Amino acid sequence: MKRLPFDYAVRNLGRSRLRLAATIGGSALVVLLVVTAAAFVQGMRRSLTISPDSTNVILLASGSEESVERSQIGNSVPSHAIAGISGIREELGTQFVSPEIHMALVVSREAGNPEELRTVLRGVTPTAYLVHPQTEIIEGRAPRQGHDEIMVGQLTHEKMGISKSDLAIGESLWFDDRPWEIVGHFRAPGTVMDAEIWMPLTDLQMAANNEELSCVILTLDTAEFADVDAWTKTRLDLELVAISESEYYASLQRFYRPVQLMVWVTAALMALSGLLGGLNTLYAAFSARTREVGMLQSLGFPRRAIFLSILQESVLAASTGALMACVFSWVLLDGVAVRFSMGVFQLSVDSGATAAGLVAGVLTGIVGSIPPALRCLRLPIPSALKAT
Amino acid sequence: MHVFSRPLIALSMFAGVLLLGACDSQTTTVATPTASEQTEKAAALPTGLFSSEPLAGIQTLLNVKESASAGDSVTFVANIAGRAEPFTEGRAIMLVADLALQLCTEDHCATPYDACCEPIETITEHTATVQVIDKQDRPLKIGLKGQGSLEPGAEVQVRGTVHQAGDGYFVINAQTIHVPG
Structure with missing residues (x-):
């Protein structure tokens, strides 16, 4: 398959700085929300977790x-x-x-x-x-x-x-x-x-x-x-009951699971709105390039190659946003104290939360590029070349 | 444009490295039971502990608690009840409660046998401990739950010897248990 060079996708990013900023910003927002939710859940879980090596037993009133x-x-x-x-x-x-x-x-x-x-x-x-x-x-x-x-x-x-x-x-x-x-x-x-x-x-x-x-x-x-x-x-x-310390904290974790679920759902909904915003930007960006896509096809580049180039462009921009969001969350969110009824826990931007954010960023780039790319590539070459 | 593209490429490569680095390399090992653990798990209840025939000379648990002292032989009927978990996992011990103890009949109660609607003093007054011991007078290292149809809330007839009788506690070493069908 005749492929478009990677540089082509990279150079295209600079055609409109404003659109690039919007794409990066949208991706960063999605990633930030995912990292925040993961850091919240992880932080709360950590504060309600005791070392698995704990051999403590709590004697409580029945x-x-x-x-x-x-x-x-x-x-x-x-x-x-x-x-x-x-x-x-x-x-x-x-x-x-x-x-x-x-x-x-x-x-x-x-x-x-x-x-x-x-x-x-x-x-x-x-x-x-x-x-x-x-x-x-x-x-x-x-x-x-x-x-x-x-x-x-x-x-x-x-x-x-x-x-x-x-x-x-x-x-x-x-x-x-x-x-x-x-x-x-x-x-x-x-x-x-x-x-x-x-x-x-x-x-x-x-x-x-x-x-x-x-x-x-x-x-x-x-x-x-x-x-x-x-x-x-x-x-x-x-009038006692014995409960292992790890089981006691596991039961507290089960108690707070609906709160953690709610945080994930809220973050997902907000991330979805960020994703839709990014999708809109990409739609606008690629719609304006229908003629260019038609030209590339007439030059002999197959649709798959053009699709791949669009995907590269989108993933590159989204990854940049994801990276910025991860750095931002490391600097500003990690260790931030959150009060809850049991006390206080600290947001934990650990490797898991960062990985979740980066995966979300890459997925945003992939998912966000597919609909506008398909829309551009759907047109026959003559129609695409005549598009305004 | 070339100048603009290089930082982006570098950033995306860095993102890739971070993604790989974020993966946790910890591995989980599954502990295999040692020989002594397997031997302990193989501890069995004495043959003849469970009787298919109803026991003769049955009293209520409250009567037994009032009249018997350590060393006495007793036969009584009771429910397996008194706590949300009346059995001890891995030890031949269970709690039983006199039939007069009102079990929680609230619709939403998942563990009616804990008698949570009653004051704790009433529960204590109506309950006793039944254990099956080894030659060293220690509870056998095997759980009773599920053995011979023993389940929380089930009615049981127990014949045994009073091991300890104190102010508020009453422990019986069981020799025969019958679970009415």
Whole structure:
């Protein structure tokens, strides 16, 4: 088959800078929407995913499997668990058993300030750092018990909708009618803990006037999940259920799946409108070149060769737009914090999102070029040559 | 025009490289069970655990809980109920509830046997644990769900020995189980 040189397609792009800009812009818009949707879904998924190597098991109140915050279990559960379950991980005589309270509270920056800053507080003991190894104190220190001290996550300010400086070390947050001094910053990347406030367990119990726990998290060593589940079923008096940490977060992911689906559908609809806009531009671009197509055919170039050249032209422009959109999203979108009911997650423009965007860009170029190319090539040569 | 085309060609080639680079090279390996895991999975329930004949001398579970203490032989009837998942996967343990415990009859309830309409204290009061143990007094490493028609919500007759009876918990080592047809 006699082919048109690749340069021909490339040079054609420069015939109208405005149309080229519109084609690139349309493609960039489609790709940007796809990358944003993928980054949103991926970011949310990451924040609700725990390492597949996690051997943590959560003990919750029976009937509260779907929400740790709703769960209330007895203060004695940790000691019963240590005594009743053999094979819990242990280091230097300390069992990896973390009693915790998870509580959504309204706090303020000053006394009497009517502002309502919603946040999630977690009351912990030092063993929390053992069962949550992804947690790292990056500034300051851990809060001391009985000193009205707290420690904030690196994304807590995003969750509360305030500036980062408001939660600097030395600042205070008010709840339970008194100030709580911020003495440390921590991070737990890619988890919901990143947007929480941590404080000593007993301090939170006293502040909330609640002697019970929300859950106990334990790390298994030689024990299996079935051993813990069996133990909860023999200690019916404790009214517990055991759920593996990975399963708990998987259930949260299932809960948020409709939101992720809605994001994809919205992005698809908006991308479709961008695609139609690009299609319109290409229609206009190729309609004006009907005579040129007729001329190429009369010079002996088969329709397939001309179609291929048009395809190259369109894919080249769309790929350029896709590339620009990917760079734009890397620079401006990656890491952007998004608030949701569980806390905060960061948009994640990773390799998957970039690949999805680039594929969408190439597809836009292919799909966008087919209808106008077919329209140009449909005409017989004499009619095409006479076209105005 | 040639000057204009070169950056575009370079950009498109870069896009191609990115596309290839974006593909994840991670491979997934499928873990094969070890010999010890296979041996554990082969753990079997004792022959004669399931009886096709109804058991004699049946009491209600509540009666048994009130009167029996550790070591006593008991025979009772109950429903497999008390939790959304009354069985433990991989262990011969299940929860049973006295027939008097009102199971959730709401139309939308997918797991009526968890008795979610009742207060947790009532559920605890009406439930007990049935286990099948090995020679070391540990539950066998085999799930009971699906064995001998044992399913959540099913009525069962159990004969066994009280293993533990405490304040709020009651564990029976089952020797015979009958599931009425």
